[in-house]
Structure formats: structure tokens, C-alpha cells
Amino acid sequence: MKKVVFILIFNLIYSIGLQAQKIDTDSLLVKTAFELNTNKNYAKTIELSRLGIKKAPNYLDFHLVLGRAFWMTQQKDSARFYFNHVITENPKYKEAFSYLSKLEIEEKNSNNAIVVLDKAITFYPEEKEFYLLKSDAIALEKDDEKSIQYLNSVAEKFPDDKNLQNQLTELKLKSVSDRIGLNYNFTTFSRNGVGPWHLIGLQYIRERKKLTLIGRVNFADRRYFGESVNSGFQSEFETYFTHGKKSYSFANVALGDNTVFPTLRAAYSFFHTLGKSWEGDLGVRYTRTVDKDLGTGVVGIGKYVGSYWFNLKSYWQWENSKMYPAFTATTRYYFDTKYDYATVIAGYGTSPDERVTLGQFQQRVALSSYRIGAGYYKLLWEHYCVGLQGMVNRQEYTPNAFQNEFDLFFSIQYKF
DSSP: HHHHHHHHHHHHHHHHOOOOOOHHHHHHHHHHHHHTTSSSSHHHHHHHHHHHHOOOOOHHHHHHHHHHHHTTTTTTHHHHHHHHHEEEHHOHHHHHHHHHHOOOHHHHHHHHHHHHHHHHHHHHHHHHHHHHHHHHHHTTEEEEHHHHHHHHHHHHHHTHHHHHHHHHHHHTTTEEEEEEEEEEEEEEEETTTEEEEEEEEEEEEOOOOSSSEEEEEEEEEEEEEEEEEEEEEEEEEEHHHHHEEEEEEEEEEEESSSSOOOOEEEEEEEEEEOOOOOOEEEEEEEEEEESEEEOOOOOOOEEEETTTEEEEEEEEETTTTEEEEEEEEEEEEOOOSSTOEEEEEEEESSSSTSSSTTGGGGHHHHHHEEEEEEEEEEETTTTTTEEEEEEEEEEEETTEEEEEEEEEEEEEEEEH
């Protein structure tokens, strides 16, 4: 009986001792975390963490805090060691995956970060943070197409995340590439004897994230009753350049030969991000014809909603002291890349941004025009950008007299 009582008393005393040790260890951890997070005293944090590991080597929280302190003091190899130790001993420490992957991303170790995050996702398949961190790791490889492909899969898993959708859309609109391309526009008319019109453009595009340069040569041939009556060339230089994270500009200068193109066409627009995926633009257009100079003010507004882009652009132009507005509304839905989208366009009036009818801008600016069209653009085999677009325009050619115009546009570019 005395032996049983002795064992019970011993076990009680041992349990009390263990509890006291646990309380002491917990108190030490609280003090260690205070030194790390509040006092930012990393040397003291390292000292207390090592003491905690000595007193309770299986208490992984001390290893985690020690790893963070080493990270904060730029001892990244040591930090990596302790984060890996925690993951190996107990992968339920979600924070260890987060800290280690962020450290690898900071060090631009894309492959290491992806390995860590893939393992994290197997344990926490619903943790959005790990998917977003993996996106950051993939972005280190500077392969936009790979990033877009991955973000598409993440967007399907988290369809209600608006920030993710906006990030995907913005990425689709950025690119680094060189392209050479050919455009062709075929226009027919409902009025007897008029047309067809042919417009052919050869262009080279050098696209970088902060600067895009475009050179283009256009040839137009206008026919009446099957005979070519006017033809000519136009040369263009166009550029897009960024001013910062929230703004960029567009500029264009085109020289023509007075037959089917204006003598001079100049354009400038300033674009600025307004927040919450809104974008505004202000611009001017100048068109010099044989006997007139025409000026146009431009005001536009656009918004990204997931994979959709909506844009309304207005043109305010003067002719004989009268103002003649024009409007163009555009909707696009982007698929896998910035080169893959479907579009619908509607508009009223004639603007100097319409290439096909630019040679008749002076005659058309005071006349009514109602148009609608749709198109589809696709990247094929990673190198070929193709597009097909159709447009119907109800055009007033003299006061109160209308004709229907049918445009078919085709483009192909080789991306390298």
C-alpha cells in the first residue's frame, strides 16, 4: 500500500514539475516574441530563442522565432535552416511555409520558392496566400505567358477574388516582344458603282514594358465602277511610353500624299489610372488636309472588370465654328493572353482615329454615322497573332442621304 502511495505522489510531483516547466517555457516564448515583434531587439531574440531550444528542444515555436530573427538580421542561410527544420518536424506550422517561401522570393530563388509552395499547397489546398506567393515566384522567371497560364488556373479556383482578376488582366496587357505584321482592310458599299476600297499596312512593333515603338507603311487603293481612281501611301510612327506606375502616353505622327491620306496627322493622349481598375485619358488630334486644318479634343474613360475591358472614347471636333462630336464604345473579353480576346465595337460620328475613312475626314466630320462591329483575335503556336473583324457603318454621304459600308479587317503578325 505504501508503495502505491509513493508512486502516486511521485507522479503528482512529476506532473506538477512538467506543468511548471511548460508555464516557464511559455512565458519565455512570450518574452522572446515580444523582443522580436515589439522591441525589434533581434540580438536579444536570438539569445532567448536559443535558451528556449536548450530548455525545450522539441518546442518548434522557438525554432520559428529564431529563423525570423536571423532573417531580419540578414543571416538568411541560418533562417532557411530553421524554417526547413520546422517544416520537416511538423508541416502543420503554416507560418514556416510562408516565411521560407517569402525568403526565397526575396532572394530571387524562383525554383526553391516554388518547391516550398507546392509542398505547402499539398497540406493547405485552400490557402490562397500560397497560390499568390507562387505567382510571385513564377514572376521572377520573367515569362509573362507562364505567369498568365498559372494565374488563369488560380482565378478559376478563386473566382470571386477581384484583385486577382485585375492582376491577371493587367498582366495580359503587358508584354515584351518584337512583331512584324500585315494588315488588310476590304470595304464595300451599298451605293452603286462605289468601291471596293483596299487598305494594306505593313508594320514593325518593338514592345517593351516601358516603351513601345511602331513603324507602319500603309497603301490605299480606292475604286469606282471597278477602276482604281485614287491610290497612295502613308508612313506612320507610333509610340507608347510610361511615366510611372499609374500613367503612360500615346503619340502618333503620319505623313500622307494628299490623294487618299491627309498631308499630316498627329495625335497625342495621356492615360492615367484612377484607382479601382478605372482609367481615364485626355488627348488631342490634328489633321491637315489639302485646304484645311482640323483639330479634335479627346476624352475617354475605361474600366477593367475581371477579364473584361470597357472603354468609351469621345471626340470633340470643330468645323466652320460648329462642334461635331463622335463616340466609340469598345468592349473586350480577354482569354489566355493579351493577344487572345473577343471584341464588340459601336460608335457614332466620324473621328480622326478611323484609318479606313481618314482621307475623307474633312467631308464626313459634319455628317452622321452609325456603326457596329465585332472581332476575334488569337495567338497561335506561340508566334502568330491573327485577327478578324467586321464592321457595318450606316454613313450619311450627303445631307439626308445614307449608304451602308461593310468593312472586313484581317491582320497577321509574327511574334519573336
